[in-house]
Amino acid sequence: MSYLRFDKTLMINLEESLPREILRTNKSGAYHCTTIVDCNTRKYHGLLVIPVPNLDDENHVLLSSLDETVIQHGAEFNLGLHKYQGNHFSPNGHKYIREFDCEHIPATTYRVGGVILRKEKIFVHHENRILIRYTLVDAHSATTLRFRPFLAFRSVREYTHENSQASRDYQLVENGIKTCMYPGYPELFMQLNKKNEFHFQPDWYRGIEYPKEQERGYDFNEDLYVPGYFEVDIKKGESIVFSAGISETDTRKLKQVFETEVADRTPRDSFFHCLKNSAHQFHNKQGGEHYILAGYPWFKCRARDLFIALPGLTLAIDEQDEFEDVMKTAEKALRQYMNGETYTYKIYEMEHPDVLLWAIWTLQQYAKFTSRDRCRQMYGQLLEDLLEYIRGRKHDNLFLHDNGLLYTNGTEHPVTWMNSTANGRPVVPRTGYVVEINALWYNALRFVADMVREGGNEALANVLDEQAELTGKSFVEVFRNEYGYLFDYVDGYMMDWSVRPNMIFTVAFDYSPLDRVQKRQVLDIVTKELLTPKGLRTLSPKSGGYNPNYVGPQMQRDYAYHQGTAWPWLLGFYMEAYLRVYKLSGISFVERHLIGMDDEMGRHCISTLPELFDGNPPFVGRGAISFAMNVAEILRILSLLYKYEQIQKEEERK
Template sequence: MSYLRFDKALMMNLEESLPREILRTNMSGAYHCTTIVDCNTRKYHGLLVIPVPNLDDENHVLLSSLDETVIQHGAEFNLGLHKYQGNNFSPKGHKYIREFDSETIPKTIYRVGGVVLTKEKIFVHHENRILIRYTLVDAHSPTKIRLRPFLAFRSVREYTNENPRASREYQLIENGIKTCMYPGYPELFMQLNKKNEFHFIPDWYRGIEYSKEQERGYHFQEDLYVPGYFEVDIKKGESIVFSAGISEETPRQLKRLFDEAVADRTPRDSFYHCLKNSAHQFLNKQGDNYYFLAGYPWFKCRARDMFIALPGLTLAVDEKNVFEKVMETAEKAIYAFINDEPLDPNIYEMEHPDVLLWAVWALQQYGKETTREQCRTKYGKLLEDIMEYLRQRKHENLFLHDNGLLYTNGTEKAVTWMNSTVNGRPVIPRTGYIVEINALWYNALRFIAEMSREGGNEVLAASLDEQAELTGQSFVEVFRNEFGYLLDYVDGYMMDWSVRPNMIFTVAFDYSPLTKEQKKQILDIATKELLTPKGIRSLSPKSGGYNPNYVGPQIERDYAYHQGTAWPWLMGFYLEAYLRIYKMSGISFVERQLIGFEEEITSHCIGTISELFDGNPPFRGRGAISFAMNVAEILRILKLLSKYNL
């Protein structure tokens, strides 16, 4: 029985099938994304969505979709599905679907009368190419397949509309055509492994609608250009491979290329394997540099997200070499930043005040998964240079005060992970002494002190320990209140008494200025007020401004983003804190909390975890369909659990 299999009843029920999406990436920035019934519901959806660096830093939809038509005895059965005005779907190809299986690669089984046809899709790693294999499992008479490509050639942020500028020109190539709608775009090569006929019948399909964009309060209609169609005979038992890419391929190599790509995939046959596959999809290899994207379909590589996600996406799936490759790229970016040199354009938000501290935390996890000696050998100098940079007060928005705490100005610009803005201003202006930044700071001081001492630098170690003593004492005095939890941020006489999850890091980190009893009080309050089955709330329901539902137009969602929504990545630190307090007796509790995420593997974007969830029942998934920090932290907790269960 497949872990990700959906039967005829679910596939034919569009209320059930349309919300379920599927994502595949080439691990170099390009992706394929749609619903499990191949009906696009977002402007971000497409069969071939790729970066076009000479235009901008966005992804672009070249091939939006491909409609298949089965032809027997002159009768045509169109397997495509598009939404038009008035909630009208055409041509309703989903009624022919008998099963969808995504264990190894996405596979749809269609039955049209006596015809049984399978469709399998695979995205080639590190190449802008998608392959689709059609296999005629059963047929009692001669059969043809017609393939009709829907072209967009536009940014994922925009829409295509019928216009005279779009080029209709195309050229025949071996077993296919190449075409390009607008200057600046690469040519799109569409080929089959078998000789076929291309019929040039150019037309625009007008008024295609994207329901997810409509839900989010955006414009949601566009026109797509169809240059014509390919038509090919197919025999019972025969497989035909369609290729769409930005370079020409040798048709006779397509079957081999497809088989090799399939053999390289890990089946999504368990919760762990789904998350591991999802982890791989965030990788973005550009030349010799390796990055992790923050999420799909619209996020770039963000420095904070990359460092938080790095241990879970690599070390937790026993891929130390990938950690080192990404960190090699990140290390160059860190030195460029601290030396005031040109920044890596592929890494965004390097200047945020907590980024270097999260980098230290990521390296700390590397030391725990390998050895302290190995960590010190590879990254000891980097750690000490980061610490020197911070202690010398060189960061333009991170000020080390005499009380040992780090002060940050966050009134004009969002500077932490709670980064939603409206009209250019932070929704939550966290400023002054921010709790997780100073928890990270204390943890970094103690960790680097120990690393320096083990490396023989007793002078630096003693200095850092002395700094940590002052920081720890001030941390407790400034943040801890009489109710047993921590203030979220403090700026002079302004204190944020909201119960937020940022205090949980002080319990989860290896080094904390709090006593065990103080940690337990924080954990208890987080459990009572912030814990949900899908993550940790960004604000307690008992605090002012609680807004748990991430719905409506952009401005409404921005106000709700960190005001009660639940975040799965925070659950990783919460559960780590829980195990620190309760140790072996906490294992069954942690295992129960993970069940809520396993349920999500077959909902929303199947095989991965959404960006955030509503803070109230039924805790619906929202935002980006696949989010790196969420996948990473759940994987990290699974790895931590495995150590407790040894």
């Protein structure tokens, strides 16, 4: 039985099938995304969505969708599906779906009378091209396929509407056409591997609606341009490949290219393989540089997300080379920032005060995966430079106080991962001594001290250890309260008593200023008040302002973003903390809890994890459909769990 297979009963029930989405990327910024019934429900959905650098820094939907029609004996059966005003769906092609299988590549099987047609989609790696293979599995008489492309040629942030500026021009190319609706866009080449007829029949399909945008309080309808349609005969057992890309392709090689790309894919036949495939989708190689996108469909490369996600997306799946390749770009960006040079890399929010500390944590994970010697050889100087930049008080919003703690101003702009704003101000104004920033700081001091000592620099190691002693003592005095948990932030006499998950980092990190009893107290309160099957809540239900449901228009969602919603990436650090405290006896607890993540592989966006979940049952997935830090941290904890299980087996053998 397939790990990701959906039968007819689910597929024809739009309440069940429309919320399930699929995502495929080319690892260079382009993607294909839609629902499992091929009905676009977001403005971000499309068959071919690509960056257009000469226009802006956004992705653009060129080919929105492709409607297929099966023709036999003059009867037409349209397999497409669009939503129009009044909750009206047309042409209702989903009723012909017999099965959808996503284990290897997205494959939909349709049955129309005696016709069984299989459709498979694949995105070519590092090329702006999607391929769709149609196989006529069974048919009792002559069959023709008609393909009607729906074009948008607009940013994912906008909509297109019927207008007289859109160009209707097209030119014939080998087995297809090329066209471009507006200046500045690349030409779109649509070709088949077999001779066909293109019928020029330009028209606008008006009032197509996107219910996901309506849910989020945005405009939600647009018009799409259809230049005409392709018709091609197909025989029983025959396969035809449709290609959409921004360059002309050799149509004779389309079948071979399709097969080659399929052979390069890891089947999504298990929880781990689903996450591994998802991990690959966040890679974005452009112009010789290698980035990690924070998520799909709307996120770019953000510095904090990059450093938190990188170990899980690469090292946890034994892809050390990929880690080092991303770090080449990241190190150049870090040095540009620290040197005050003009910033030329597409890594955003580098100026946030915790970013340099997360970079050190990332390199610490590399040292654990490879060796300290290898880490020192590759990144030893970078580690020293990062720490010296902070110790030298060179950061604009990171101030090293005499008590050894780092102070940051977060009243005007968000300075941590809890970054939602309303009316231009942080919803959670974390300012002053922020708990995870100082936990990262203590961990960084101890880690780099050990690294440089092992490298022979005893003098610097002693300086860093002395600094860490002061920082650790102050940390316990400032953050720990009489109830045994940690304040989220402290600013003078202002102490945030809210129970939030950021204290868990202090227990999870390799170096902590807390003793074993203190760690357990923190872990216990996080377990009792913040733990859910889908992640850690951002705020305890017992704390004021608890708002667990991420629904409604933008403002309403902003206020809920970090006020009770559950985030899976925090679960990675929680599980690490749990294993650190309970050691081998904690293995079964971690294994049981990961089942809640396994369940998500067939929901929301298939084989990946969404940005966040509601903090209360039934813990519905919300936000971005695929989020790098979530996928990364679950992969990292799976890797860590495997190591603990190996130790347990060794213990049992003794």
